[in-house]
Amino acid sequence: MIYRSSKRDQTYLYVEKKDDFSRVPEELMKGFGVPQLAMILPLDGSKKLANADFEKVKQALKDDGYYLQLPPPPESLLKIHLENSPKK
DSSP, rough: OOOSSSSSTTOOOESSSSTTTTTSOOHHHHHSSSSSSEOOOTTSSSSOOSSOOOHHHHOOOOOOOOEEEEOOOOOOOOHHHHHOOOOO
């Protein structure tokens, strides 16, 4: 099961069973907010994940009981500008 965070944009929490957050640390749940069911994910690898490695997710679910997917870091506009500027 994949849940969307009610507090943090593009943040998702994967758990093994629907509405079972018993293995998720309390502090993480406080920062995550009220989980909103986003998707049911079969663990057979038949669905491709957009921003997470399926094997890492599967291993984290087995080891920790959850997987937290954070948003990608924002692009540095300064870095992009410097990379695209003509060299002197």
